[in-house]
Amino acid sequence: MAHWLYKSEPSVWSWDQQVAEGAKGTHWNGVRNHVAKQNLMAMRIGEQGFFYHSNEGKAVVGIVEVIREYYPDHTDETGKFGMVDIKAVKAFPKPVTLDDIKKEPGLEKMILVNNSRLSVQPVTDEEWTIVCRMGGL
DNA sequence: GCCAACGTTGGC
């Protein structure tokens, strides 16, 4: 199964808010980038991803899971973009910061490091395993 | 708050 990384500014949508939504989860709306859209469209129910806090915190703080596959984002008036629904699965005992990721051998290729502007990214199996271990999971 | 990197828009 594929793995993903979702970026959010905590002042806009935080991990705590995501956790508060519980098992019903929330829609991940607002994506207006075609590469990110392709990633959203490739997601399947049950696939997991990292929840990353950008700007403030700059750390992977938890794991989320896709509970509804790609469907239209009604907040997009152009009708071109869509979204998925995700729910919080578990928090990292120890958040993995961007600094930690940059220093860790094996994570040099992470999109988070190389293309900081992409808001929804794929994560390889190797990267997934390493980051989970670093965060205490 | 600044600015580099990236995407998008629009004139030609």
Place this chain on the structure above:
DNA sequence: GCCAACGTTGGC
């Protein structure tokens, strides 16, 4: 269809 100008994101 090219590319300059502009807007946005996000690390620092």
